Amino acid sequence: MSDFRIAADIVAADNDRRAAALDADYRALGEKLARGGVDIGAITDKVSEFFVAVPSWGVGTGGTRFARFPGQGEPRHIFDKLDDCGVIQQLTRATPTVSLHIPWDKADPKELKAKAETLGLGFDAMNSNTFSDGADQAHSYKFGSLSHVDAATRAQAVEHNIECIELGAALGSKALTVWVGDGSNFPGQTNFTKSFERYLAAMAEIYKALPEDWRLFSEHKMYEPAFYSTVVQDWGTNFLIAQTLGPKAQCLVDLGHHAPNTNIEMIVARLIQFGKLGGFHFNDSKYGDDDLDAGSIEPYRLFLVFNELVDAEYRGVTGFHPAHMIDQSHNVTDPIESLISSANEIRRAYAQALLVDRAALAGYQDGNDALMATETLKRAYRTDVEPILAEARRRAGGAIDPVATYRVSGYRAKVSAERPAVKGGSGGIV
Amino acid sequence: MSDFRIAADIVAADNDRRAAALDADYRALGEKLARGGVDIGAITDKVSEFFVAVPSWGVGTGGTRFARFPGQGEPRHIFDKLDDCGVIQQLTRATPTVSLHIPWDKADPKELKAKAETLGLGFDAMNSNTFSDGADQAHSYKFGSLSHVDAATRAQAVEHNIECIELGAALGSKALTVWVGDGSNFPGQTNFTKSFERYLAAMAEIYKALPEDWRLFSEHKMYEPAFYSTVVQDWGTNFLIAQTLGPKAQCLVDLGHHAPNTNIEMIVARLIQFGKLGGFHFNDSKYGDDDLDAGSIEPYRLFLVFNELVDAEYRGVTGFHPAHMIDQSHNVTDPIESLISSANEIRRAYAQALLVDRAALAGYQDGNDALMATETLKRAYRTDVEPILAEARRRAGGAIDPVATYRVSGYRAKVSAERPAVKGGSGGIV
């Protein structure tokens, strides 16, 4: 296996060029925050300890049902993917773990652990796949998986999820994320109640196979690939699942899986209140499950989600430790650059949320002073916290401007020399 | 008090003119259904026993924030409204009960009962109002009611709801519907968690005041009058309320209170499955809470909702007895005509759902035969069941064509002579 890591001196050299400007900006911001009674050092420390997992499937170029247009140096397998994830972590210091997707990332756990350790990486939640058929699969998921009318198909899907747990346990993962596309395209195609009963029974079997210290995340989604109904269609159904299964079961919130106009931050608040927020799949969207880069379309919405998370920390909610994961499809950018940028955007929203004056906010809320309450959020949000993010990266050994450093490093060209070119796929599906 | 009831001979005369055509259509439909093994008489009987409550506020002309354009003979008070409701019931025989809205309909319960009995009417669920301020109200609901930050305001709202229960108990009602507009217009204006805690605590007090055989319906709504967040924003939150309060608490589903593209029939199925479907506010909508006439925009959606209700009956779900109520705003029609028509549309959807061949449907579902499953629904849906509806009305003493009979009767002109004209309101609100 080649080692494609970016040489430390490349990072150092690029940082050197940017150090003076960062110092000036960090100092100016520090003085401004100090005037408001905020210690920039404390914020920087908190940001340094905030991490988000990278999805293994995110480092390859994504696509739509119409086509996929691969880039150069596409990763061939999980070991290539881990190399790419290693670079993201090296430059951002915000992404020390990787989320695997089985069966695509199936490999000898010892080799996986060894490779990850070389790169300074660990493993986050495992992801099963029962939304497409594998080459040698006995039962097709065309008409569903965990909710399928056929018991053998459901058993196969349960078995696959248990296999994911076992591999994850060998890797040090502590959670399984279950997303199924089960649903229907026609009114009447499925019986809503019976489908959900079958889903719950199958999930109960998976739940039984969970190690003591694991969590089970169920993920809801309004539609796609099913276009009339989806078994786990919204957070209401997702909550019923987590409640029915037990304390280790919690809900995963993907920011792009909601109906138009939905107030997502409110769903986050409700799940926190009832002890069922498991974590996030971060991304952004304008229309549906667009899987765009986090914060690229509605950055204020991302901030408002983090405002709830920081508020829960502030209130000391017991048992509150949501998993932070990215889930994006990078169709027109270098996936490594998008993941670097997205990890930064997520930290940015966190840093801005940390700047909210929560005592003042509570006062305005209690006084029904809507204008000053919202202005309190806006003041935090419009603070340009980039110096804090850059400083946190620099202190941890990362890059001040990680995308720029990545480009300077020539990483993509280097891996392209080793990884064969892939032809564009004509989806053939319209 | 005048008696404006339509003379029986007017109904009889209009029915006579239509009897031959109805006989022919009923016979032809009966023969066609018999070929499929369905007894038209049994369906007609079931339809005859299906009722939906009329909202007292529905017989006056509605409006928007921009304007209200009253019609002729607007009801002046609850007794005028009961007269109008009496006519609807007289002609449709589908609406034997009225839902009151307090404080607008507040009156001596004895007088209310007496008037209703004269008209052959009873009382359905009571509706409280804490979304606008009364003239002599101590605390304003500008910033909320049951979830208000101020304890005295919450207490006032609780008190009002208890008063509604008491009046309802005197009238023979068995349920209280609580809809609040509480929410916020700005991010940060309210704390989602604290607001909901306050709401739940206030509702618990109302719950305690419920008579043994009453139910408490909470109603969710995505937005309006609050435009950023709403305390009871969706069925997920609504379920949490009903579960937290106890067995007498159930969820009310208004067909226009959901996010765009929402699969409402699936929400209905989930609430049935978890024992929390309290009932409906029927209407139709294209954009938001448009409060249009039931079945006027998406009649197939109304059918799909009834498909779930009839399926629950068919499966013999225990404790299943949802309340059927209309909640509409009639801005451009004679409200009596819209309510007659809507009651018929709701019965139509019920009749069509009764025609679904459920054994065949289950077979197609078990065989993943999506095309024939959906065709099974469509076959029932496209049956023109108007002869069944008309026959059910005729047999019960109503009108074969109730809107036509209503027009012939001259009712609107008669009440207009007694009820003074109302000038159009310039909302002044843009």
Place this chain on the structure above:
Amino acid sequence: MSDFRIAADIVAADNDRRAAALDADYRALGEKLARGGVDIGAITDKVSEFFVAVPSWGVGTGGTRFARFPGQGEPRHIFDKLDDCGVIQQLTRATPTVSLHIPWDKADPKELKAKAETLGLGFDAMNSNTFSDGADQAHSYKFGSLSHVDAATRAQAVEHNIECIELGAALGSKALTVWVGDGSNFPGQTNFTKSFERYLAAMAEIYKALPEDWRLFSEHKMYEPAFYSTVVQDWGTNFLIAQTLGPKAQCLVDLGHHAPNTNIEMIVARLIQFGKLGGFHFNDSKYGDDDLDAGSIEPYRLFLVFNELVDAEYRGVTGFHPAHMIDQSHNVTDPIESLISSANEIRRAYAQALLVDRAALAGYQDGNDALMATETLKRAYRTDVEPILAEARRRAGGAIDPVATYRVSGYRAKVSAERPAVKGGSGGIV
């Protein structure tokens, strides 16, 4: 080439079994319509002359970005596809033409014409593809085609469209449909104005290559595959294109390409009024471009679209001759069955629209009698016109119940014996 046509005696035998019931239903409906002054024979004649084109890509099983689950006997190439289209036409007599998609359906035009003639088929609008990359393509469409920043890429896309015209001319087609996925996934990725200028210039070159009696249809779509902006995003932009290009350019309306809650029938009316309605891609949708079977989700919406078309006929709009085409993705059904069913649904909406009493409707509209106006539409809509559709099919030599006859015929099993099985595709794209 095999001949898989269904034997005439199979159709005849199945029709025989159903003749008596159809006769009875047709007679009963005829009597009912006659009472309202409508001649069922005239309606049946009009329905018999209404046709809709089948898309060549529709006879193969479709999929999503997550997976594709092929069925048995998937067509291997355009000649297999034509066989399948032939069966649809044989049984429905509603689909005498096929719409080709290039490059997938590229073949010797003489062979195509000969095969089509054997099957009694002709060719409707040609469809170009510049949303995915072909194997031997010089310039990638990853970042656009007709609006690409690079002139050579645009020229290649123009050239491809001209090639489609040339092939179509040889086949007797009279129109080219251009849909491009060009757009962006990030704010700032493209300059809206420059992109549209490039698109217009490229389309002008294609327009110049049109034969005298051809039309050019541009198709708008809100989003997908681009998730932030799309060059031809709505009917407003589509109208600007058609107006800029000239009289042979018109707009194509796909029922699934609009924003949530859009009033599509109104867009149809506007395009008719301004002489720019080119035609339709019929399908149905609940969320986005779901490409579900026509009339399967909102049948009343389909009726309302046809209400506009029949109204334009009724008013004698000059130059009004929209193209009727289906564009669907059949993921969970036998595509042949879905296309048979969809062609029937489209004819159903047409037949129902023909039943609207337009003189009465105009009277209600002029009198602001909203209730009776909408009831006039509803009366036509709720007429079960299946006997008319079946009779039209029977008279033209088709099947009374075409899906049933298709199943009896064993067509799918027969082609499956010849066409090799295809393995399910794991999209690999999340």
Place this chain on the structure above:
Amino acid sequence: MSDFRIAADIVAADNDRRAAALDADYRALGEKLARGGVDIGAITDKVSEFFVAVPSWGVGTGGTRFARFPGQGEPRHIFDKLDDCGVIQQLTRATPTVSLHIPWDKADPKELKAKAETLGLGFDAMNSNTFSDGADQAHSYKFGSLSHVDAATRAQAVEHNIECIELGAALGSKALTVWVGDGSNFPGQTNFTKSFERYLAAMAEIYKALPEDWRLFSEHKMYEPAFYSTVVQDWGTNFLIAQTLGPKAQCLVDLGHHAPNTNIEMIVARLIQFGKLGGFHFNDSKYGDDDLDAGSIEPYRLFLVFNELVDAEYRGVTGFHPAHMIDQSHNVTDPIESLISSANEIRRAYAQALLVDRAALAGYQDGNDALMATETLKRAYRTDVEPILAEARRRAGGAIDPVATYRVSGYRAKVSAERPAVKGGSGGIV
């Protein structure tokens, strides 16, 4: 008439307290921008010359169809409203003009001009009202105004618009904004084509009455108060209007009048490209026409709109001079505070858009470097430009922190002493 202007020394005193912090922040930002080659002084100058009109109806507390909860010191008439507008301008120096709404603001033009001059105010576009009925109105707008089936009603609406032009001409206004709520609540209620023909004919009469140097703005809106169809429902129809009428007719874009998920900035670009962007009604929305404060829900969207405006300036588009107007409903805040804050948010988006490095952006666009293109926008957007906005206000004689100064001034209490309290309205409309 009282003079409620805020004493200059109050402003000066509050500015003094904030001067040192502003100086420091302005200096630090200037240094940072200078590093990127941007002159903060030039940006400050441009911001100082950017103005937005205040709507007269915005200084009163708004409401919904459910209720209206007035605040203290509600303005009684246009002269009170002008006082309030004067304060907004005095503190922000961003709102030197007022947009009047007739008939509410009808008064002797000489008195209006005199009062405005005292306050340093001028008059922006006139707004007509044909969506509600006045007390002494001959023909009701219940079923429409400019598109009404009745010629006399249309003539009355035309006459009213001409009266608005005449009053505006006397006041120095240069534009008329026409928004009508005409539409329908039921399929079939109106004929789409005939309605639009009547609308166009009526607008043509208004157009003829325009003075030479005036513009006519038509405003589209998806829905409300009509809930099935609206005559001017989207920008496509709006464009057809402007094109049909002539060069003085242009389209007005209200940010809350679009379908869910619509890319509004793209519509802005299209209207600029085709010479038909008349101007804006700024506000923000999450669900429908929520009329929330500009920038309060999706501030990045507001920035992206301004990105198009600044880009048009940058490209030197001929005849480009859109009108900037606010149109909001302030239901839970002091309207003066919301308008101060909104004017600032609008200037903020303009200032951020000015910071976009357009040469770099064009380079990234030409190179299909989506990541850096969007990052170029984001860099400008995340700059905290508050010091520029504050400095622009200070230099022009306004307040560094205008909301704070307003609160210190005691203005609301002073006017409340003179203006009688208004009772909360129970809408009575559900």
